[in-house]
Structures are given as structure tokens and as C-alpha cells.
Amino acid sequence: MKTIPTDNVMGADANDPLAADLCEVTTDRGPETRLWERALAQHDSEMIERRSMSVFTRLRRPLPRRLMAAAAVLVLGVLAVTVMVSSLREEERLTTAASVHKESDINYQSVGHLSDVRGRVNLAASRVPASIPAKGDAFDTDIATPADFGDRLGRLAAPAADAARSVIRKATLELDTPDVRAAFAKAQMVIRPDLGEFIEGSSLNGESKHAIAQITFRFAVSRMDTALNELRTLGTVSSETASGDDVTAQVVDLDARLRNERRVEQEVLALLESRKDAPLKEILDLRDKLAELRQNIEQLQGRKDNLARQVSLATVLLIIRPIDAPPESQLTPIGAYFAQQFRDAWRSGTRTLADALAWLTRLLVGGLPVWFGLSVIVLVFRRLLRRAAANSPEARWSRPAGTPTQPA
């Protein structure tokens, strides 16, 4: 006899024929079944089949959809970030270059000439001499001239006074100019790379009254005076010093020692050649002596080359300041010093904050297409995940009854 739920709220109790018939609707009158045994057997056969599946067959099965989607999202994300970072760097580089060009343009317009300076300014920083004397045989002759530069520098017809001597020339030139940046750019045009001249170092710091530029030139000795004259035209000379270090004695000494060592080397070689039947110990001693001699020769040669380079290219340090630059190295009271430091720190902090905000803005606004694409990918991926989770056997089987299944 069927049992009707006693807590039926509709009053369809056991005496209600409708309730009895409804109970009948979900009652099985058939023979007894043992369906669980069939299910177990089916499951066992499935497991056996799965175990017998070859490795090759398993490999041929497509990757899970989740894994593929995750891999796709990962690859796209990495690509997007790479593109974004590279574009931001490029943009930053272009922005910096544009600002430099803009400032240079203004300055050059104020100067009123050198129409092609802008392009040359960009190249100036990377200028290196076409050829730096690697082996200065300048002192192989009695006259200490930079012979390794012979073909090129020799044509410069060095002054006779300098030709007899080896002098390392240095000069420092300080200029005051209303426009430091323009002078800085124009100064770099003075060098002549075709003569082996180059800029050893340069810096431009600060703005307006606090700007200061420094350039270290290496000019060909024969052209040093000409170059200094050109530099002087860039502003008002506030200070100028020149010095010359006569290294003729060092050169002569080096040359003599070098010649002596080479002569001894020849003698040792001749001795080795003539005493082939000498005891082994003597031969080994001679070889050691020969090695020592050659090491000395190399060291002397290196020092001579170095001197030759310093002699052949004069060093000129150019310092450019604005005309109304505040005096430097002025001692200030502790209060003023503290206030100055505080102002600098505040300025630096606000500048950093502004830079960070600007960078974030560029990242957000400039990367909008990327963000949009990533958002779409993430949404699609989440939807796929949800759909896969909803359609998984466990979720589908355990879903509350009556819940509509999602379309596959």
C-alpha cells in the first residue's frame, strides 16, 4: 500500500483518489531489477578499455578545451604586454627626441644659422674617430711625430716647434652664453671626425639658470688652436686655461729602451740559433730570457702607443654656463641649506609623482585597444569555463532536478 506524504499541504490525503492515483504514477509494478550490477559491469568494461588504450591514442586525443583556452589567453597576454611595453618605450624615446629637437629648433632659430645642425646633433654623441692609432710608431724616428697618423695627420703639417717635441696638450675653456643648449649643440659641430677627432664625453644638466654643459673634446693637435677659436665664438669666455705636458724625455727614454730590448732579443735569438747542441738547461734559460724580453717589449710598446695617442690628440674641456648662472660653491647657512634641500626633495618628489601618473595615464589610455582585447578574451574564457563546468558530468548529474541544462 502506497504511503502518501502526511505533510501534503493541498489536503490531498490518503482518502483523496487523486492523491492515490498520483502515487500510482511514480510506482513501479514490474519485476525486481538489479540495475546497479549492470552499471558496475559497464563501468568495469569502460575502465578496462581505458587502461588498454595505447599511449599513442591518448596523445592523439585533443587537448582539453580549458587547457587550450588557458594557453591561448596566456600567449595573447604575453604578446599584448610585449607590444604594449615596446610601444611605450618607443613612444617615450620619440617624445624625448621630439622635445630635444623642439628645444634645439628654437635655439637654432634664435641663432639664425646652421640649418642642418639638428641632424648633426643627433649624431654628435655617437661620434667616434674613424681610426684611433693602435700602434704609434711615432717615435721610431728621431723626430717624435705621430707617425701612425702619418697618412692622415702627417698631412696636417704640424708646426715645426711641436714636431720636435712630444707634448700632451690640454686646455679648459669656460663659456658664458644666454642659451646653453644651443651652444652645447653647436659646440659638438666643431669636431672633425675625418681627422680622427671625437668627443670623449659630454653632459648637459639642469635647466635655464641652472643649466650647465660639459664637453670633453679630443682635437688633432695641429687643429687645436683653430678649434679653440671656433669654440670661443659660442659665448663669452669667462675662463681659459691651457697646459702642455712635455713627454719628450719619456718618449726618448721609451724609444731607447725599446730599441735596446729589441737588440737584446735579436742577440738571444742568434745565440739560440748558434747553440743548438747546448745543454737543455741552457736552452730553457735562454727561452725564459727571451720570453721576459718580449714581455718587456710589449709593455714598452703599449706605453709608447699611449703616449702617442695623447700627443696626437689634444684634450679640450669645454664648460658652458648661462650668463646669469648663480654663483656656485657658495657657502649657505644651515637653515638655508636645509630649506634648499627640502625644496629639492619636494620638487623631486612631485616630479616623480607626476611622471608616475603620466606613465599610468599613457598605459591606460594608450593601451585601450589592448585592454579591450584582453577583456573580451577574459570574458570569453570565463564563459567557456562556466559552460564547461556546467556541462561537466559531475555538475550536470548533481544539478538540482528541474534546472534546465545549458546548450552544448
Add this chain to the structure above:
Amino acid sequence: MILTAQELPVTDEPQPSAIPTTDEELLRRFRSGDRAALGTLAERHERELVGLAIGIIGGPAQRDTALEAVQETWLRVIRSAHTFKGESTVKTWLYRIAINAARDARARAARLVNAPDVSHEDVSEVADTADRVGPLRTAVDQLSDDQRLVVLLCYHRSLTHPQAAEVLGIPLGTLKSRLHAALTALRAALAQEVRS
């Protein structure tokens, strides 16, 4: 002596147990390798599940389909026994699986018997001619999906209303209101049939 789950013999035959165990304990034992525990669990619920599947699928004429659905239910239980987290009772979990399996079987049978867009009513009409409660079954099939499931579960002899609500995943109040609406519609349909 009471054997632990690991010590229990692995056999296809259900072992008589002097100590009545809960469904949860039986499922735990099955997960531990005791296949007989599944038999005990099936002894408790299989006939009721078959009856419910018959009700959902369309009547005694569809009993074979209902049996397939219940077999599929046990297969799903075997496959996903390790995923049962105990958030509901094993009984309601079984009924959820059985209902979904029966619905799948019904849809599959509808696709096979008739055109792809065959309705549930068509299936039940084809299914049952000699059934004593055939007209009632037809009327039940004309109910909406939610109402039909509520009626079948609430008048299923092994489920209480709270259990039916848990199976359907709805509050008890919602279940009662749906049942009220379903019975009203059912009586109206039956009265209409008597008049005609």
C-alpha cells in the same frame, strides 16, 4: 568484530549486515572499495528510482527506457562517488542524478521515436494506452516542467516535501506554492476531460 572499509571483502554480492547503516556510510564504504555496499544502497532505493523514472519518462510502456535511465543513474553514481561532498543527503543526491538521467532519457527517446521537435505530450500519448492512470498521466504531462516535477516528487511515496524541495533545489515554500498551482491546474484539466 566490525571490519574496516579496507578489510571488507570486495564482492559483487551484497553482504547481509546485522547493523543497519546509513546511506552515507554505504557510499563511504563503496568509495573505499566495497562494491557490495552499492548493492545495499541499490536495494534501498532502486525500485523507487525506477518508479520515479517511469513517472518522468511517460508510463509503464516506457519502462525499458526508465530502466536504462536508472542504470545510467548508478553508472553516474559509480563514476562520481568520489565527488560527493556530503552537502546534501545521499538520498537526495541519488534522486537528483536519477531525475536528470530520466530527463535525458526522455529527451533521447523523443528524438528517436518522433521528429526532433516532438513534445513531451506526444511521448506520453504514444506510450500509454492500457495504463489505468493514463488520463492522469496525460494531464500531468501537460503541466509545465517545474509543476510536473513537483507533483511527481511530492506524491512519490519515498520522499517528504522537505526532501523533494532539497532535490529540486528550491525552498519549501516555493515547493508548496508550485504544488498548489499544479494541483489546481491538474484538477481543472481532469474536470475538462470529464466534461468532454
